[in-house]
Amino acid sequence: MFRPSTDTDLKRSSATVLVLALVAESPRHGYEIGKLIESRSGGAITFNMASLYPLLYRIERRGWISGDWRERAGERRRRFYRITPEGRKVLAAQRGLWRGFVRALDQVVRFEEH
């Protein structure tokens, strides 16, 4: 059976845009990011700790997101990631890239025909 969540190539290529899209909405902490990816993808895409944090650190290192510790009312101190201006540009570019890619893919593969 095909399990997208185990297909690391696919996941790795799409990972950056997934994270950037989520933190573009609002600052989020690591666990929240992982959980949202899982829930919005209907469980198809999951990241566990071992893969999520290296990903976050890589994106952070590139300067597209920045994480810092803060407290939200009624919650404990957590590390929140927010998108940087440069991250927004990357997100816009990646959105375009993926939209074009999915459309092109669709034209070839015809997802809806089954």
Place this chain on the structure above:
Amino acid sequence: MDWRARVSEALPAITGEFRRDADIQAELADHCAAREADLREQGVDPREAERLVLRELHETARRRAALQREARAMHSTTGALHRSWLGDAWQDGRYAIRVLRRTPGATTAAILTLALTIGAATAIFSVVQAVLLRPLPYPDAGRLVRVWEVRPRDTDHNPVSAGNVLAWSEQAQSFSAMGTAQFGFHAALTGDGTPQKVDAAAITPSTLDVLQVRPALGHSFAPGLMVAGQPAEVLISDALWRERFGADRGVVGKVLHLDGDAIAVAGVMPRGFAFPSADVDVWFPRRFVPEDRDSWRSHNYQVFARLAPGATVASAQTEMTGLAARLARDHPTDMAGWGVNVVPAHADAVRHVRPLLLVLLGVVIVVLIIACANLATLQLARASRRGVEMAVRIAVGAGRARLVRQLLTESLIVAAAGGVLGALLLAVSLPAILAAAPADIPFLETVRLDGAVLSFAVVVTIVCAVLVGLAPAMQAWRARVQPSLASARTAGGAPARTRQVLVAAQLALTLVLLVGALLLVRSFWKLQQVDYGFDPDQLLTVSIDLPPARYRENAAQVRFYDALLERLRALPAVRAAAGTTAFPGEGADMTFSFAIAGRPSSNPSGREDPVALQGVTPGYFSTLGIRLLEGRAIELTDTADTLPVLVINEALARKHWPAGDALGARIRFNAEDHWRRIVGVVADTHDDGLDLPPPPTIYLPLAQRAANWNWMTWQTLVVRTTSDPMTALPSVRAAIWSLDRDLPLLEARTMTAAFAENDAQRRFATALVGAFAVLALALGMVGVFGVLSCAMSERRREIGVRLALGAQPARVAAAMIRSTLVFAAGGVVAGLAAAVAVTRFLSALLFQIDPIDPVTFALATIPLVAVAVLAAWVPARRAARLNPLTVLRES
């Protein structure tokens, strides 16, 4: 679940940069906690939720490579900004505290060990500093010297005769000033206010020039070595001035009544002036009369001098030796064979306590080293458990220097905590320590926690930190990544050997302490076995001194003492009572030379070498229980009007009448004296202290003193009581005061207490060295136990395999104990060798035992080996009981 702890366990080091690691660990812990909460919310069984999250955490740990790569890359771009020496130190410190808090028991034990040992070392140092190192409290004190007579065939610390004082003062060129002092006497201060006993000293006016001290108020004594109509004046202490005269500046010129004489106050000495000791409140001037120029036989003066510019102790000694030879030529009868001894004043003052203090300082330093070796061993054991953490850190690029620094930071924090705690302990306990110290240590009252002492504590703390941290740090330095990661749980050759060497060293040092302690204990025991020569139990000793103003003549004094003894003997609590001029346990106060009738002495003086003389009352021997060996004791019938007689002790009889013909022999003390017949010989008594041979002694009936010996005004009353001697004291005091209400009791104690004071130094050394040896033994036990436990856990797998292959558990245990015995044997050999080298420093404190006494050496190894085997026993048994299956499944 403490996710933070689980994360740092699973991922102990990620970048090797501690703040970054802490950040990541916190973030992952937060993730775990959120995940666990989510799972529970979804209705997952809490235990199952925990298990799931743990599994994810372990999966992350297993796949930590990616995390490390990203985190390190991140660290190298952003972390560099935070890099600074101080920042690193701060991080090291915080990290170290976290590491230490993970093992609170071990950390507390380490801090307490160091607190105890650093505190003890600092305590001894504070005494050494005050007594041995701090110069005397006078300007340019290094140039102060003591000058003594050297008595032929006897002491080189003989007090000086008036003849010598005058000759030296007038002829010696090596000194810019020379003064004399006599102390240890008392005066009754009467007049306004209550009568008060004050301690007094008599000093020549030049003594203040020697010390270079001037009165804070008023003026010094009028100058002049000889009596020449100077006014009767005294100097008083700052303390007396404040207490008695309310710090009234008008006290100068005021007339005091001292022992009934009216004497004006010349001045008040500065606060802290304690010459020769802090008890002295009144200084009388001492001046000489022309006859003193020919006084060579009474040696009553303590001589102090200040070296002249350009003179040294050696040059002064040379000059004085020449001067002594000249005086011996001029006065062959009295001075032939006598010499002079010039000694730096400070060294001279502390010569009796120097060996004790140096021994104690050596002992606490050894204990300190043992404690450090002990903690280093435990650190090493811990470091080997942290081998994986270290290897990972190195693998991810943490510099070795950084790791070493980290480990040293840990030991520095432990040592610093120990040092601070030790200093606090010391500050609290110093008064008690000083109270327990022997009272005859000079300058003890000046001990305080000053800058020098605190600096010592700081230096010791840093040295401890380095000693404790060095071995683990070196091990971390040598660690290679691969072996540690690959075989973190197998026996670690080099570190295991290092640990064994450290424990062997600990055992060796412990053995040195044990040998020392045992030598002292055996000395002490031998001392307890010494026969006093009399029965010391239920004896009260009370010293009194009759004021010459009221008891001028011999007859008046004798009358008083006869009457007093009669009253004492009538008391129900008293079985017998007598008096002597000696102070029991404190040695011969007076020595006299004498001539033997019909037997010219080979000495140039024509008289025999001086021996102890005691003026005693009838009943003295029976009261003390001194055995009469020959002839008769001193009787009530031996009065000023009857034939002069003497009793001597066995030591004197053996010295001069080895054929046993002492009875009937006649001696006299000088040409004006009567011949006195020896009528009895009594058994020897250890009057100078149990550790010294009984001094040859002459007992003179007090009533038969020469007419001009009326200065012999004091007596120590020895009172044999029916029960506890101190309970008889009130009635004894009442009896004394019923005869003379104004007579102060100078000293009242039991005979056993008098002798105990005499060996206070030895008692103190024995107790301290013994306590330190026990502490060292306990530390050694912990060390052996730690090393073996650690070796066992490292070798679990090996032992498991052996057991699985059919090895006998008993033999496995025996092998472990054998390996302990091997390094314990190394420690014993090294310790015995070291003990042979150092126990001779104890000689001054030993009694009738050789510093390398083989029996003591053998005895000392027994507790050491016993403790080593005992400490090895528990881990060895645990090894033997391992279940091979469990062990093999673990790996």
